[in-house]
Amino acid sequence: MSTASLDLNNIQGDILVGIPKKTQTYFFFEIQGDPSLFRKALVDIVPLIKNASQAQKDRDAIKEHKHKGDGTLLHMTGTQIAFSHAGLEKVCNTDPSADPFIEGQFKDAKNIGDAGTDSGTKFVPAWDPAFGDANIDGVIFVGGDSHQSVNHELQKIKLILGPSVKEAIHIRGDTRPGKESGHEHFGFLDGISNPTITGFNDKNAPPGPKAVNASVLLTGQDSKSSPVFVDGSFLAFRYLFQLVPEFNQFLKENPIKGDSELLGARMVGRWKSGAPIDLTPTHDNPELGKDPKRNNNFFYSGELKKGDQTRCPYSAHTRKTNPRADFTEHDREDALNERRIMRRGIQFGPEVTEEEAKHHRSLHGRGLLFVCYQSDLTKGFQFIQQSWANAPDFLDLAVDSNLKKIEPGLDSIIGQNADQARGVVGTDPAKPDGSISIPRFIVPRGGEYFFSPSISALRDVIALGVNIG
Numbered sequence: 515m516s517t518a519s520l521d522l523n524n525i526q527g528d529i530l531v532g533i534p535k536k537t538q539t540y541f542f543f544e545i546q547g548d549p550s551l552f553r554k555a556l557v558d559i560v561p562l563i564k565n566a567s568q569a570q571k572d573r574d575a576i577k578e579h580k581h582k583g584d585g586t587l588l589h590m591t592g593t594q595i596a597f598s599h600a601g602l603e604k605v606c607n608t609d610p611s612a613d614p615f616i617e618g619q620f621k622d623a624k625n626i627g628d629a630g631t632d633s634g635t636k637f638v639p640a641w642d643p644a645f646g647d648a649n650i651d652g653v654i655f656v657g658g659d660s661h662q663s664v665n666h667e668l669q670k671i672k673l674i675l676g677p678s679v680k681e682a683i684h685i686r687g688d689t690r691p692g693k694e695s696g697h698e699h700f701g702f703l704d705g706i707s708n709p710t711i712t713g714f715n716d717k718n719a720p721p722g723p724k725a726v727n728a729s730v731l732l733t734g735q736d737s738k739s740s741p742v743f744v745d746g747s748f749l750a751f752r753y754l755f756q757l758v759p760e761f762n763q764f765l766k767e768n769p770i771k772g773d774s775e776l777l778g779a780r781m782v783g784r785w786k787s788g789a790p791i792d793l794t795p796t797h798d799n800p801e802l803g804k805d806p807k808r809n810n811n812f813f814y815s816g817e818l819k820k821g822d823q824t825r826c827p828y829s830a831h832t833r834k835t836n837p838r839a840d841f842t843e844h845d846r847e848d849a850l851n852e853r854r855i856m857r858r859g860i861q862f863g864p865e866v867t868e869e870e871a872k873h874h875r876s877l878h879g880r881g882l883l884f885v886c887y888q889s890d891l892t893k894g895f896q897f898i899q900q901s902w903a904n905a906p907d908f909l910d911l912a913v914d915s916n917l918k919k920i921e922p923g924l925d926s927i928i929g930q931n932a933d934q935a936r937g938v939v940g941t942d943p944a945k946p947d948g949s950i951s952i953p954r955f956i957v958p959r960g961g962e963y964f965f966s967p968s969i970s971a972l973r974d975v976i977a978l979g980v981n982i983g
């Protein structure tokens with residue numbers, strides 16, 4: 515199917531466009547009793563689910579409103595829904611044949627490097643008990659301009675759902691305040707590099723990585739697909755705590771040539787402003803960081819010699835999770851495009867307090883409610899976490915001064931090695947094969963894999979209980 519025929523009225527708004535949000539509440543639910551009660555409620559919920567064309571209109575309205583410059587926010591909300599495998603089985607008799615969706619993230623936690631206890635026959639990840647104990651059938655998440663707007667919308671939805679569901683877990687995310695808005699909790703501008711889509715937004719896209727086919731993000735893009743999977747997407751949710759005072763202290767204690775900010779930038783691949791170190795390797799450049807025409811236009815191809823990591827270490831988070839031109843050399847270009855994911859997370863938790871900063875210790879939970887979409891979890895999230903971020907030998911292009919191969923080590927930011935220290939290579943440009951041990955600053959405490967069906971699948975198949983194999 516050509517992407518020019520994308521049906522934006524049918525695709526949930528968060529996948530290709532993104533629900534605009536200053537705050538977002540995730541209501542994880544368990545379906546109670548006879549699922550037909552839930553299906554009946556779903557008939558009235560479906561018209562409240564924001565599709566891609568409505569989400570785009572919201573974004574356009576925000577842009578126009580910003581021009582007025584009065585500093586106010588437009589009141590708006592956007593609701594989305596997704597099902598775990600357990601939930602999908604209850605409401606719809608169809609087999610997605612999609613690992614690890616079927617197994618669920620609890621069972622996948624060991625594969626993706628989470629810490630936990632292993633009895634040999636059973637692995638129990640060290641997650642918040644809520645995520646281990648809860649039976650999560652689905653999640654309804656509402657994003658919007660304020661807690662008031664979001665709470666109001668969620669109340670309306672809960673009223674419709676009535677006793678057909680029980681709350682399993684409830685988590686709220688908020689963007690950070692003031693100038694930190696758009697920055698994740700370590701302080702780095704986020705949400706810069708997401709894939710553009712051929713036939714949808716590639717025409718006016720700022721320069722950067724090649725556009726991907728919609729089928730990288732959307733399921734059911736061929737004619738053989740079951741109607742449940744047409745225009746849907748798999749959603750990986752991760753409850754990721756960030757040890758911010760500890761991270762800050764680590765940077766302070768391990769500066770590169772006296773520069774702690776440089777170490778942070780070489781761990782992420784970008785400066786806090788968003789400026790890529792491949793373009794500005796020695797100092798931040800906030801003008802570049804905020805310029806969408808320049809801040810994603812790099813390919814890790816500027817090193818003086820092949821395999822060098824003077825400008826950007828191979829272990830930097832952005833280089834590990836999207837190796838750009840490195841990979842084209844290493845494999846087919848479309849092999850890289852298959853691995854692109856659409857990230858739509860939001861921060862949670864308070865700002866670092868004076869006390870936490872003073873003692874370099876987290877006393878409050880904060881981090882990222884990580885969400886990403888892909889048509890295949892084994893090519894997207896699971897693969898990136900397991901086979902790139904956690905794999906010390908990916909990508910084996912780096913060489914030392916004698917042209918001997920160097921393993922890059924783990925992704926400096928998200929690489930997981932249970933709760934063991936993480937070996938990372940190349941953070942100091944003067945010592946390309948120098949390895950340091952970086953404590954774990956991101957602690958996974960839960961998550962699940964979901965499927966976000968299209969509007970028509972929700973309305974015409976799931977809500978009606980149509981049996982489709």
Ligand code: HEM
Nearest residue numbers: 698702703704705706707754832835836882898899928956
């Ligand atoms: C708390 C955890 C995380 C933090 C603090 C974090 C932070 C960041 C930052 C600051 C950027 C650069 C901004 C941008 O290019 O948009 C980024 C990019 C990215 N992150 Fe993460 N991230 C986290 C978790 C993850 C996870 C779990 C994955 C996937 C397994 C991931 C995949 C990516 C990808 C694919 C990019 C874009 C790379 C590129 O295209 O250049 N991140 N992240």
